[in-house]
Amino acid sequence: MSALIEFQGFNKFFGEQQVLEQIDLQVQAGEVVVILGPSGCGKSTLLRCLNGLEQAHSGSLRLDGKELLAPGTDWRQVRQRVGMVFQSYHLFGHMSVLDNLLLGPLKVQKRERGEAQAQAEALLARVGLLDKRDVFPRQLSGGQQQRIAIVRSLCMNPEVMLFDEVTAALDPEMVKEVLQVIQGLAREGMTLLIVTHEMAFARAVADRIVFMEAGRILEQNPPERFFTQPQSARAQQFLEKFSFVESLPKTLHKELS
Amino acid sequence: MSFDTAFMLSTLPAFLKAVGVTLQVGLLAIFTSLLVAVANAAILVFRTPYLWRLVKGYVELARNTPLLIQLFFVYFALPSLGVKISGFGAAIITMTFMGGAYLTEVLRAGVEAVPRAQLESGRSIGLSEGQLLRHVILPQASILSLPALFATFVFLLKETTVVSAVAVPEILYTTKNYIALYYKTYEMLAVLTLLCVLIFLPLSLLLRYLERRLQHGQYGV
Numbered sequence: 001m002s003a004l005i006e007f008q009g010f011n012k013f014f015g016e017q018q019v020l021e022q023i024d025l026q027v028q029a030g031e032v033v034v035i036l037g038p039s040g041c042g043k044s045t046l047l048r049c050l051n052g053l054e055q056a057h058s059g060s061l062r063l064d065g066k067e068l069l070a071p072g073t074d075w076r077q078v079r080q081r082v083g084m085v086f087q088s089y090h091l092f093g094h095m096s097v098l099d100n101l102l103l104g105p106l107k108v109q110k111r112e113r114g115e116a117q118a119q120a121e122a123l124l125a126r127v128g129l130l131d132k133r134d135v136f137p138r139q140l141s142g143g144q145q146q147r148i149a150i151v152r153s154l155c156m157n158p159e160v161m162l163f164d165e166v167t168a169a170l171d172p173e174m175v176k177e178v179l180q181v182i183q184g185l186a187r188e189g190m191t192l193l194i195v196t197h198e199m200a201f202a203r204a205v206a207d208r209i210v211f212m213e214a215g216r217i218l219e220q221n222p223p224e225r226f227f228t229q230p231q232s233a234r235a236q237q238f239l240e241k242f243s244f245v246e247s248l249p250k251t252l253h254k255e256l257s
Numbered sequence: 258m259s260f261d262t263a264f265m266l267s268t269l270p271a272f273l274k275a276v277g278v279t280l281q282v283g284l285l286a287i288f289t290s291l292l293v294a295v296a297n298a299a300i301l302v303f304r305t306p307y308l309w310r311l312v313k314g315y316v317e318l319a320r321n322t323p324l325l326i327q328l329f330f331v332y333f334a335l336p337s338l339g340v341k342i343s344g345f346g347a348a349i350i351t352m353t354f355m356g357g358a359y360l361t362e363v364l365r366a367g368v369e370a371v372p373r374a375q376l377e378s379g380r381s382i383g384l385s386e387g388q389l390l391r392h393v394i395l396p397q398a399s400i401l402s403l404p405a406l407f408a409t410f411v412f413l414l415k416e417t418t419v420v421s422a423v424a425v426p427e428i429l430y431t432t433k434n435y436i437a438l439y440y441k442t443y444e445m446l447a448v449l450t451l452l453c454v455l456i457f458l459p460l461s462l463l464l465r466y467l468e469r470r471l472q473h474g475q476y477g478v
Binding site: 079 | 383385396
C-alpha cells in the first residue's frame with residue numbers, strides 16, 4: 001500500500017538558510033504521527049509545507065500519490081483535504097463562531113447552507129460547545145477557541161489534519177479539553193500529523209514518533225520504543241529535559257512548595 | 258476693551274450660511290477623497306504594476322506640500338494653462354488631492370495591520386485570494402483603520418478654512434470680511450472660535466463614540 005503522504009528528499013529554505021534537509025517521511029492513511037524535537041528544528045515548517053503555506057522547496061512531496069511540488073498544483077484543493085490547526089487558533093475575530101465554521105463550506109466548497117450548518121452544529125456538540133454557536137471568538141477562553149478552530153477545519157471534511165503546537169498557548173487546565181478532541185479523532189482513524197510538546201499525550205496517542213533536530217529527522221519509532229530506548233543521543237538528551245521536574249529530589253519538592 | 262454683542266448677533270445669519278458652506282466643502286471633499294483613497298489603496302495593496310509607483314509618488318507629493326500652495330496652484334496657476342476653475346471647484350479639487358493622499362495611507366495601513374496569521378488561517382481553509390480579501394481582510398481592515406480614518410475626517414473639515422484664500426465664503430472668509438468692513442476684530446474672532454468649537458467638537462465626540470461602538474462591540478477584531 002502506498003503512503004497517503006510522502007516526503008522524499010524534501011528540502012526547504014528560508015532565503016539562504018536551509019530549514020529542512022533531506023526529509024523522508026511516509027504517513028499511511030489512518031496513522032497518527034507525532035513530531036517531536038527542540039524549538040526551531042523545523043517541525044512546524046514541515047506541517048506548513050504540507051498545507052502550502054510555505055514555498056521554496058525541492059525534492060518530492062506527494063499526497064495520495066500526486067506530486068504537490070509540481071507547478072500546476074491547486075493548493076486550494078489540497079487545503080480542503082488537509083486541514084490545519086494553529087498554535088494561536090486564528091479564528092476570524094469579526095465573525096461569530098458559526099460564521100467562522102461555515103465560511104469554508106459555503107464559500108470554498110459551495111455547499112448547501114442547511115447541510116453545512118447541520119454538520120457544524122453536530123461537530124460543535126461533539127466538542128461540547130454548541131451553546132457558543134452565536135458568540136464571538138473573543139468571548140471564549142483559549143481552550144474553547146482552539147476547539148472551535150479544530151471544528152472549523154473538520155467542517156471541510158479533510159482526510160488529514162495537521163496540528164501545529166495547538167496546546168502551546170493554553171493554560172494547563174485547558175490543554176486537556178483540546179487534547180481529548182484530538183484523541184477522539186485519532187480513535188476514529190483519521191490521519192493526523194501532530195507537532196506538540198505534550199510528551200504524555202504524544203506517547204498515548206501516537207502510532208509513531210518522529211524526532212527532528214536542525215531540519216533533519218533523526219529517528220522514527222513507535223512511541224513505547226522512543227520513550228524508553230531513544231536511539232540517538234540527541235533524543236535522549238531531549239527526553240531528559242522533559243523528565244527534569246519529575247526527577248527532582250523529594251525534599252526539594254517540599255522546599256518549592 | 259468692550260465687546261459689541263449686538264453686532265455679533267447681527268452677523269449670525271451670515272455666519273450660519275458660512276457654516277453651511279464649510280460643511281458642504283468639508284463633507285464633499287471627504288467623500289471624494291474617500292473615492293480616490295479606496296482606488297489608490299487597492300492599487301497599493303495589490304501592487305498593481307507601475308500604477309503603484311505612481312500612487313506612491315502622488316501620496317508623497319500631496320502630503321509634503323502645503324495645502325495653501327496646492328490651492329494657489331489650482332486656482333491661480335492652472336488658469337494660465339487654460340483651465341479656469343471657480344473658487345469652490347478649486348477648493349474641492351485641492352482638498353480631494355490632499356485628503357485622498359492622507360486617506361490612502363490610512364486605508365493601506367489598515368489592510369497591513371490585519372495580522373498575517375489571519376491570512377494564513379483563511380488560506381488554510383482553502384479561501385481564494387479574492388474571498389480572503391472580501392471575507393477576512395476588508396472587514397478587519399475597516400475596523401482597524403477607523404480611528405485614523407475619523408481623525409483624518411476631522412482634520413479635513415478643519416482644513417476647509419484654508420479655502421477662504423480663494424474667496425469661498427466659508428467661516429474664516431466671512432470672519433475676515435466682517436473684520437475688514439467693520440474693524441470688529443475681537444468680536445469676529447470670538448464668533449469664529451466659538452463656531453469652530455461648536456462644529457468640530459461635537460463631531461469629534463460623535464466619531465469617537467462611533468469608533469468605540471464599532472471597535473468594542475461585537476464587530477471588533
